[in-house]
Amino acid sequence: FAFINKHQTNVVFLPTAFIKMIFSERELANSFPDGVKHLIAAGEQLMISDLFQDVLLKRGIHLHNHYGPSETHVVSTYTIHPGDPIPELPPIGKPIGCTDLYILNHQKRLQPCGVPGELYISGASVARGYVNHDKLTGDKFSSGPFGPGVIVYRAGGLARRL
Structure with missing residues (x-):
């Protein structure tokens, strides 16, 4: 997280497997950079743990769920804004253009x-x-x-x- 903090990055794109690893351990989750306001997740199905939900709510992070298997790249997107209900299994969202x-x-x-x-x-x-x-x-x-x-x-x- 040092790079994100050093460069004051507020939009981060991470694979869902990496997000799962971060938010499965309290110490890692608590060290997630405060400056991040938009977290884009892509890859396998996104599951939101209680710990992940706590960090999203406390820090006011917009969560963007991008769905798409390798054979199609990203084909849909769904955004959860701060204050919105956060489901454990967020929808894959609406299809992108074309x-x-x-x-x-x-x-x-x-x-x-x-x-x-x-x-x-x-x-x-x-x-x-x-x-x-x-x-x-x-x-x-x-x-x-x-x-x-x-x-x-x-x-x-x-x-x-x-």
Whole structure:
């Protein structure tokens, strides 16, 4: 944290695995730089522990949850502002520009709002597949039911539209 403190950095981008490590130990959490006002998390699913929540509230930090698997980069964002309720599992948020998120059932049909299904992603940032792994590419990437030329990535996680 010395670099962040020395340079009075107020916006920090950290992988969720690193955030989890920091906020799993009270000593590390308490040494988190006071000057940080915006914390951007990206990577695996973000989980907010009680200790993490305490630091966010006490220091008035805006938490930005950026979601996106490696195959699509960041595809959605959700911000929790100081004073907002902080859920243990924050939503992945709304899709960024040139990106669409679909919640599909096992028949690859859109689920109604509030009904869980599998998350699929399409858009400019979606990869074309895996190099030299045709079977895996076929399992995870498809043309989907969304029109000719629209490639969708099967993210594999359960989601629901709120």
